[in-house]
Amino acid sequence: MARPREFDEQDVVARATHLFWRRGYNATSVRDLGAELALKQSSLYRTFTDKHTLFLRTLDHYRATESAQAEEQLNIPGPSLEVLREWLVWMIGHDAGRGCFVVNTAAELGTTDPEVRQRTEAAFEVTRETLASLLRRGIRDGDLPATLDVDAAMELLFTTVLGLRVRERAGHDPQRLATAIDFTIRTLATSAS
Numbered sequence: 001m002a003r004p005r006e007f008d009e010q011d012v013v014a015r016a017t018h019l020f021w022r023r024g025y026n027a028t029s030v031r032d033l034g035a036e037l038a039l040k041q042s043s044l045y046r047t048f049t050d051k052h053t054l055f056l057r058t059l060d061h062y063r064a065t066e067s068a069q070a071e072e073q074l075n076i077p078g079p080s081l082e083v084l085r086e087w088l089v090w091m092i093g094h095d096a097g098r099g100c101f102v103v104n105t106a107a108e109l110g111t112t113d114p115e116v117r118q119r120t121e122a123a124f125e126v127t128r129e130t131l132a133s134l135l136r137r138g139i140r141d142g143d144l145p146a147t148l149d150v151d152a153a154m155e156l157l158f159t160t161v162l163g164l165r166v167r168e169r170a171g172h173d174p175q176r177l178a179t180a181i182d183f184t185i186r187t188l189a190t191s192a193s
């Protein structure tokens with residue numbers, strides 16, 4: 001007869017998310033996971049099959065929690081440029097130098113893992129769509145020029161976001177990042193195609 005689990009699976013996934021987020025996939029061993037989560041390796045294997053399966057669960061967890069929170073920040077009411085600036089500033093101060101788990105994972109594993117790539121690209125697409133929606137709202141509300149090329153501006157913003165996340169992870173001065181954010185906002189406010 002199988003013994004009942006003596007741990008909360010969702011709590012384990014949440015704690016594993018933070019470990020992978022901090023250390024990365026390749027630098028985190030099954031032994032590290034067992035020690036961090038206070039679980040025997042046999043329990044980890046029995047519940048999650050292997051490290052990779054647990055890692056995929058942590059990416060899903062991150063997207064359902066942290067990424068969803070970021071999306072909510074972009075959808076709050078208010079002038080679009082103010083919302084965008086507040087989100088960008090929040091983003092670089094929110095994760096205490098860890099960067100974004102999705103960005104970190106994409107940088108680490110790139111195109112080598114199709115299941116991971118599918119998850120990171122899906123997360124990136126949500127960010128792109130949310131940024132584009134905010135830009136369209138800005139045009140509609142008169143915060144942004146009617147001639148703004150939304151697709152091009154969205155790609156520039158998305159690239160800026162990824163760069164900010166990498167720089168945040170690298171420990172760059174938040175004030176310098178804020179300078180880049182303010183310049184981006186000013187550029188959007190005055191741009192036209």
